[in-house]
Amino acid sequence: MAGQNNRNSFYKILVVDDESAIRRFLSTVLSNDEFLLHEAESGNAGLAAAATVRPDVILLDLGLPDLDGIEVIRRIREWSQVPIIVLSVREREDDKVAALDAGADDYLTKPFGVGELMARIRAALRRSQQDVPEPVFSSGNLQVDFPRRLVSVDGQEVQLTPTEYDLLRLLVTHVGKVMTHSQILKQIWGVAYLEQPHVLRVNISNLRRKIETDPSRPQHIITEPGVGYRLKTY
Amino acid sequence: MAGQNNRNSFYKILVVDDESAIRRFLSTVLSNDEFLLHEAESGNAGLAAAATVRPDVILLDLGLPDLDGIEVIRRIREWSQVPIIVLSVREREDDKVAALDAGADDYLTKPFGVGELMARIRAALRRSQQDVPEPVFSSGNLQVDFPRRLVSVDGQEVQLTPTEYDLLRLLVTHVGKVMTHSQILKQIWGVAYLEQPHVLRVNISNLRRKIETDPSRPQHIITEPGVGYRLKTY
């Protein structure tokens, strides 16, 4: 449960600290198959990286050479709600209050335990991952709701088999582009089926029967003769 | 900006601590025109208060007479995302990690500065200005009361085993979405059971017998063949 990554990808962590020793230390303890580290060694570099990298968490040192850390927090908060965890040697209460009120999410005083840092990172990620908008594909009368794995035509829910859904998802994720027969066969049935283009035709047919208003005149899944199929947008 | 209350009303803070001295201290420092304090002096009283009071923040001591604080966090997290700030004398890193991973948002070691506590409360409130979900789920003739762990069908209380309740809760918390077999197995039985999809089927069957009017025609727990299960809304 703890620290589990449901996203099929790395969480990006941005470390903003001018001491390379700290950056190297964090790099060793945090670089694993869950986190991907980016580094910045000044406030301005950090601000730039926050915008370009779009990290999931920012670890920020307050004592930076160019900008004050508090200022960095404020500037980021002008446009982003990304969790900011302050790592600082300053242990005065005023510093903590100032950083937290400027928009920081958490404040750790150096030296800190690695386990605690990682637990606080996980806590911050858990909170911020709660409300991610759901990507729903829509084209004409066809709707594909990926998180719900729901396909509907004219608002009516349609029941797809696993293979049909995979096939539709493949076309949707490459909407507009032609997917060749071999690309589709490889992705869905595996290389062993490259010589069996028949299964593809059968499944396209079944899929069309379910999502096309008139399967003999496909609106969505267009045949590109001799090449493959293409999902048309509306 | 800092500490400003945009809601035309008090923020409700629930203090769960068995030492009346601490409660009185927090009451003095936090009771002002911004916060309204509620108090509970045991874990069970805290759980009950969390459900009835619906606080905006919970300040939780780990050393409670009846339940372990970690368990209190877990039980609250079963149905609520309310920010939980742990106040504890335990300063071992393991305690912090356990509390944070159980679902706590922050962890302060006693003694702490009042200013820091208030800043961390403000930070937690700032983040959680989202609407709190109802602690009771209702769909058709099915009702799940999370704080009380009570399930009823047609107003009639239904007795579920712990596993069945966990399973139902998982589906309810992801209502509408398809939970794949592996997601469910991982969450409830652990990764070791990924190759044992049979236990899942048996439990789904048992659960259906208890909550479905006609278990052979499920209204709530829908099978998505080859993929998983999904709780339908009405």
Next chain:
DNA sequence: GCCAGGCTTGACACTTTCTTGACGTCTGTT
């Protein structure tokens, strides 16, 4: 140590999905 409830496991019947082959249709070319 016994009992009750809950969990796991296996057997088996049932349902859905996948694969395969036969055949029909379309399109562009000669």
Next chain:
DNA sequence: AACAGACGTCAAGAAAGTGTCAAGCCTGGC
């Protein structure tokens, strides 16, 4: 107009997935 090649449809058997029952095991409470 006939043909070739590619594409689409249908249906039946095979395979995979799913639901149910019940026996045995484990565990915690008494």
